[in-house]
Amino acid sequence: MSAHLTEVIMAGFGGQGMLLAGKVLAHAAMGLQREVSWLPSYGPEMRGGTANVTVCISDEPIGSPFVDRPLGLLVMSRPSLEKFGPRVRPGGVIVINTSMIDVGSDRDHDCVVVAVPARKLAEVAGSERAANLVMLGAYVGASDVLPVDAVEASLVREFEGRKARFVPANLTAFRSGVELGRSARQGSEVVR
Amino acid sequence: MTKVLMKGNEALGEAAVRAGCVHFFGYPITPQTEVPEYLVKRLPEVGGVFLQAESEVASINMIYGAAGVGVKCLTSSSSPGISLMAEGMSYIAACELPCVIINIMRAGPGLGGILPAQSDYFQATRGHGHGDYQVIVLAPSSVQEAVDLMTLAFELSETYRNPVMVCADGMIGQMMEPVEFDREGRGPPLADNDWALGGADGRERRIVNSLYLTPEDLDAHNRKLKAKYDLIAERERRCDLDAGDEPADLLVVAFGTMARICKSAIDLVRDEGLKVALFRPITLNPFPFSELRAAMDALSERGSVLDVEMSMGQMLYDVRLAAEGSRAIAFYGRAGGVVPSPDDVATQIREALST
Amino acid sequence: MARIEIDEARCKGCGRCVVHCPKGLIEFSTELNERGYRYVIYEGDVEACTGCTMCAVVCPDQGVEVWNHRDKQTFVNTSGLTERMTHYCPGCTHGVIHRITAEVLEELGLLGRTVGIAPVGCSVLAYEYFNIDMFEAAHGRAPAVATGAKRARPECIVFTYQGDGDLASIGGNEILHAANRGEKITVIFINNAIYGMTGGQMAPTTLPGQRTTTSPLGRDVEDTGHPLRVAELLATLATPAYIARGSAHDAKHSITVKKMIKRAFEHQRDGTCFSFVEILSTCPTNWGLSPAESEQWVADEMIPYFPLGVLKEPAAQPAATPQEAQP
Incomplete structure (x- = not known):
């Protein structure tokens, strides 16, 4: 197994912004000179169907960009949780959007599980479309995948130009996720 | 140069521009559509020509026209579209014109599916159109390698005046990875060559033609082409070998994305103490027969081979040719857009080693 | 005298x-x-x-x-043609149309920057006869090849020379879209209502009731549709174009054809529009008629179905200075 390899699957429906969340993470990793791959699902299923992305971050060249057992999972919907939840490696992080998923995870014993009311926090932050970034923040806060400031910088870059007006709300949303993630990590017995 | 995070399809388009190609003719098809979508914005910045053709049949013939008047040109498609380009490729190869064709392979046969596959290996390496011709086929396994091979593709197409296909799968096309564009490939303008059409003012007229009605003339033309293909086979084989701890007991052979997945699988089983090597052809045509044979010969006495493809076994025939019966060869393949996972491949490797 | x-x-x-x-x-x-x-x-x-x-x-x-x-x-025999004897049958008017096309290019001073595209069909060997740079294209694809060449080298004069099987049947899509994009190319379309090279099969332009080897009882329009009037079809497109139909069956009409072809190349030279000239042509061999009878058959049978004239031409001409595209 490659050293310091993190694979994260971000799964949702088309339009929920999981591909974008993955891109923000991938860009941040690249900025830190890490190896990275961003592999989306594609095709007709993306038109309102599932839209998943797998991001791999490593210190070594990435082998398969396609993973069976990720170390991280962000799920926006129940079918995605049921599909990918059992595959997360022990010691991994599972971020669940409780705005959409009314069940918990049975992986509390060996993973850090973060329950995130993503839509509610996004609304509080000022943009209901920023639920994806709340989720990403929760993941970054609950894992040691990348430093928070590196991901924030990447997020700002992602929205530069015509979309710059969305940055403040998106940053607030991201940070509220980070808070939740950090406290989940601190409260988890899984973290050594 | 700094790295940028780019989708494979877009990176292929940018690499073509950096190689000096500013003429693109193509038709939309999933999963390669980001190539034209990128170039329609990029080419006007460099004074280039972008045209969405009415079909792949037309695209490849526009390429024939553009290549014939001496410009570097590119078309891009995916499996069913490449089938439609078969005729044109035969003409372009017959007329010895340079051009580059991208195939972002999807699953077939028929309309098939749009997910990644490697089931066009036969088509790419054994011919698409009619006649005794060959196309150079390059198979990248990462976005960076796709970029590097794109530059090489233009160089090879001009050196040998032959179509070159960059053959990747939907995963490479759709995936984003950091890339560096460190090579600028601009050579002298092709229009200066003595084969390019453009008006016969002040010189002998030229003809771009593949019709030879005298059998002896056509035989001679075929012999000339064959000599060129032999030269290409001698000089241009490319591959990558991860021998691991020698001598290995199993040699996995895979190309493109599949080779990366196999690499992850091999990392898993090496942690278990298994001795496994990985051979990855980069040129599918010319196929690196002698290099593969050497890797087989370096295996332990009872060492065997596992060929893994996202197809029902196409490169397998070339692996067998390389082995010439010297090694047992097992095969694992999935089709239809099912991508074998590292765990799947690891299971196959353990099985191959236990028999 | x-x-x-x-x-x-x-x-x-x-x-x-x-x-x-x-x-x-x-x-x-x-x-x-x-x-x-x-x-x-x-x-x-x-x-x-x-x-x-x-x-x-x-x-x-x-x-x-x-x-x-x-x-x-x-x-004077035009320098736009080589001295090679054509392989066309006696009385076939391909040779006349070759000559007219070459004469026009010579008279307009365009021979030195012209790239021609030969089709598949009887005129497959046109690259042997036109004394200019030439491509030989795949069946029906000449307009796509011309598009690639013209877009890559806009300073060149690019024309295709295609028969009815090549252009109207297998190449129906390529001609339609090249015309619709308004490619600044010239298309010389030879309509003789039959497949010549393969030996007299039904073409998309074969007349109702006309006997061919694949319509031995005469073309049944209920079964095979009506003959395609390509010039009319292209003239319906909204894209500006020069579209004309002439006939090479006699001297008088051949002189009109020359005017049309000249106009077509002037439009390309000036960068005005796509230009297309359909020319009714004889096929004595596959019609089973003498050259003289063939001429009469064009006049009596073809012209009534394929009326002659300029079908479409851009109303306003551009300024006097031709657009010379930069290499």
């Missing part, structure tokens, strides 16, 4: 000049030439020759040159 010279060796004995000489000064020889044709000779009351050039205009084989009464050569 005016006079003509006949190159016996080039003559295929089609007799078109015999029919078209208003003074009856051309006859068949009793001898055969080295290619086995009963060639024509210029004799009789040759002092009656007015130098009208009709014989040269209808000759498909560049076999006649003409001098006027002041001994000035008034019909």
Whole structure:
């Protein structure tokens, strides 16, 4: 197994912004000179169907960009949780959007599980479309995948130009996720 | 140069521009559509020509026209579209014109599916159109390698005046990875060559033609082409070998994305103490027969081979040719857009080693 | 006095000049030439020759040159064609249309920057006859090849030369879209209502009831549809274009064809629009008619279905200075 390899699957429906969340993470990793791959699902299923992305971050060249057992999972919907939840490696992080998923995870014993009311926090932050970034923040806060400031910088870059007006709300949303993630990590017995 | 995070399809388009190609003719098809979508914005910045053709049949013939008047040109498609380009490729190869064709392979046969596959290996390496011709086929396994091979593709197409296909799968096309564009490939303008059409003012007229009605003339033309293909086979084989701890007991052979997945699988089983090597052809045509044979010969006495493809076994025939019966060869393949996972491949490797 | 010279060796004995000489000064020889044709000779009351050039205009084989009464050569074989003998059958008007096209390019001073595209069909070997840079294209694809060449080298004059099977059947899509994009190319479309090279099969332009080897009882329009009027079809497109139909079946109409082809290349030279000239042409061999009967068949059967004239032309012409594209 490659050293310091993190694979994260971000799964949702088309339009929920999981591909974008993955891109923000991938860009941040690249900025830190890490190896990275961003592999989306594609095709007709993306038109309102599932839209998943797998991001791999490593210190070594990435082998398969396609993973069976990720170390991280962000799920926006129940079918995605049921599909990918059992595959997360022990010691991994599972971020669940409780705005959409009314069940918990049975992986509390060996993973850090973060329950995130993503839509509610996004609304509080000022943009209901920023639920994806709340989720990403929760993941970054609950894992040691990348430093928070590196991901924030990447997020700002992602929205530069015509979309710059969305940055403040998106940053607030991201940070509220980070808070939740950090406290989940601190409260988890899984973290050594 | 700094790295940028780019989708494979877009990176292929940018690499073509950096190689000096500013003429693109193509038709939309999933999963390669980001190539034209990128170039329609990029080419006007460099004074280039972008045209969405009415079909792949037309695209490849526009390429024939553009290549014939001496410009570097590119078309891009995916499996069913490449089938439609078969005729044109035969003409372009017959007329010895340079051009580059991208195939972002999807699953077939028929309309098939749009997910990644490697089931066009036969088509790419054994011919698409009619006649005794060959196309150079390059198979990248990462976005960076796709970029590097794109530059090489233009160089090879001009050196040998032959179509070159960059053959990747939907995963490479759709995936984003950091890339560096460190090579600028601009050579002298092709229009200066003595084969390019453009008006016969002040010189002998030229003809771009593949019709030879005298059998002896056509035989001679075929012999000339064959000599060129032999030269290409001698000089241009490319591959990558991860021998691991020698001598290995199993040699996995895979190309493109599949080779990366196999690499992850091999990392898993090496942690278990298994001795496994990985051979990855980069040129599918010319196929690196002698290099593969050497890797087989370096295996332990009872060492065997596992060929893994996202197809029902196409490169397998070339692996067998390389082995010439010297090694047992097992095969694992999935089709239809099912991508074998590292765990799947690891299971196959353990099985191959236990028999 | 005016006079003509006949190159016996080039003559295929089609007799078109015999029919078209208003003074009856051309006859068949009793001898055969080295290619086995009963060639024509210029004799009789040759002092009656007015130098009208009709014989040269209808000759498909560049076999006649003409001098006027002041001994000035008034019909010179064009340098736009090679000296090669064509493989076309005697009386086939492909040769006439080749000559007209080459003459126009020569007269407009465009030969040196022209790239022609030969089709698949009887005129597959057109690259042997036009004395310019030429492509040989795949069946039906000439407009796509022309598009690629013209877009890559806009300073070149690019034309396709295509028959009815090539253009209207297998190449239906390519011609439609090249026209619709308004490619600044010229298309010379030869309509002889039959597949010539493959030996007389039904074409998309075969007339109702016309017998061919694949419509032996005559074309049944209930079964195979009606003949395609390609010029009319293209003229319906909203994209500006020069669209005309002429006929090469006799001298008078051939002169009109020349005007049309000239106009077409002027439009390309000036960067105005896509240009397309359909030309009704004879196929004595596959129609099973003599050259003279073939001409009559064009007049009696084809022209009523395929009316002649300029179907479409951009109303306003651009400024006097031609657009010279930069290389």
